[in-house]
Amino acid sequence: MRAFLVICFFSVAATVLTSCSEQDLEYKRAYTNGSLVYQQHCQNCHGNDGEGLSALIPPLTDSIYYKKNSAQLACLIKNGSSGLMIVGDKAYTDKMPPSGLAPIEISQVLTYIRNSFGNKHGIVSVDEVNKDLEGCN
Amino acid sequence: MKNLIYTCFAVLILAACSSNESAKNALPIYGNREPVTKTVNGKTVTDTIYQTIPKFSFIDQYGDSITNKSLDGNIYVADFFFTSCPNICPVMHRNMLKVYNTFNKVGDFKIVSYTIDPKHDSVNVLKQYAEKLGVKDKNWLFLQGKKDETYKLAKGYMVQARENVHDGFFILVDKQKRIRGSYLGTDPAQVDKMIEDIKTLQAEPQQHIAQ
Numbered sequence: 001m002r003a004f005l006v007i008c009f010f011s012v013a014a015t016v017l018t019s020c021s022e023q024d025l026e027y028k029r030a031y032t033n034g035s036l037v038y039q040q041h042c043q044n045c046h047g048n049d050g051e052g053l054s055a056l057i058p059p060l061t062d063s064i065y066y067k068k069n070s071a072q073l074a075c076l077i078k079n080g081s082s083g084l085m086i087v088g089d090k091a092y093t094d095k096m097p098p099s100g101l102a103p104i105e106i107s108q109v110l111t112y113i114r115n116s117f118g119n120k121h122g123i124v125s126v127d128e129v130n131k132d133l134e135g136c137n
Numbered sequence: 138m139k140n141l142i143y144t145c146f147a148v149l150i151l152a153a154c155s156s157n158e159s160a161k162n163a164l165p166i167y168g169n170r171e172p173v174t175k176t177v178n179g180k181t182v183t184d185t186i187y188q189t190i191p192k193f194s195f196i197d198q199y200g201d202s203i204t205n206k207s208l209d210g211n212i213y214v215a216d217f218f219f220t221s222c223p224n225i226c227p228v229m230h231r232n233m234l235k236v237y238n239t240f241n242k243v244g245d246f247k248i249v250s251y252t253i254d255p256k257h258d259s260v261n262v263l264k265q266y267a268e269k270l271g272v273k274d275k276n277w278l279f280l281q282g283k284k285d286e287t288y289k290l291a292k293g294y295m296v297q298a299r300e301n302v303h304d305g306f307f308i309l310v311d312k313q314k315r316i317r318g319s320y321l322g323t324d325p326a327q328v329d330k331m332i333e334d335i336k337t338l339q340a341e342p343q344q345h346i347a348q
Binding site (some may be wrong): 045 | 225228234266271
């Protein structure tokens with residue numbers, strides 16, 4: 001009986017541990033790929049540290065903006081934006097071109113952005129992105 | 138004969154090297170040059186004519202006319218860009234903003250950005266762009282002129298500009314309108330080097346224009 005309990009305990013512990021590290025691995029993978037997507041598609045305008053450019057290009061450092069607009073971020077990256085955008089109390093009116101990124105890339109780059117430049121959100125999954133993309137205008 | 142020409146070249150190259158060595162901090166003068174012989178006060182002297190920026194007449198972001206004469210007495214940096222450029226321009230102007238902020242209060246220094254897309258970049262568009270970038274004076278001019286003239290002028294700055302294409306160089310021009318440096322505007326390290334070179338140029342004794 002005792003042996004059985006010990007085996008039980010270890011198998012549960014092992015499952016928990018591996019699932020934990022698997023999640024961790026998934027996050028790291030998304031973050032690393034996301035940093036490459038960022039360098040290729042976003043960095044020229046938004047800067048090495050997501051600092052933006054004066055009143056022309058918004059910074060990517062505003063966690064509150066992300067929280068408020070969480071479900072719109074995937075659409076924003078996919079389709080770009082035009083018209084007024086308020087980020088960190090400042091108004092931005094210039095256009096952002098559509099990115100042409102696939103949902104998997106959007107999830108990766110969102111994972112990167114939302115865990116860089118002072119942000120700490122955790123992984124943004126492809127499922128989440130696909131769901132959000134269905135609601136694009 | 139051929140040998141003589143080669144020897145001449147070799148001597149010239151060596152001379153160029155050694156003269157550089159003697160003035161280590163001096164910036165090079167780029168472009169073509171030709172010697173001229175003239176008579177001054179009965180004496181025959183030989184002078185060098187350096188390549189200078191050609192004449193131009195463009196409109197700035199305030200709708201004012203700006204010519205090569207407007208820049209007389211200034212050291213300036215020029216680049217070619219367009220406001221809707223999605224790739225290298227934001228990087229160039231993020232770096233140029235540092236140059237602007239470094240020398241804005243100094244005087245006798247200007248930045249000149251020529252748009253290669255005057256159809257879209259009207260005076261009003263350029264003004265909006267400048268203001269949003271944080272430029273509210275005439276120390277950084279955003280100029281627009283005819284496309285052909287802009288492309289032709291780019292050659293005078295020894296850079297490339299054509300339909301929707303321009304390279305990312307910042308060109309440093311001295312008060313005699315000679316090209317003294319060329320820096321990759323997308324590379325922060327090269328832009329820092331340019332900032333140092335501008336200081337060197339500002340400290341250079343005034344030379345009279347040869348021509």
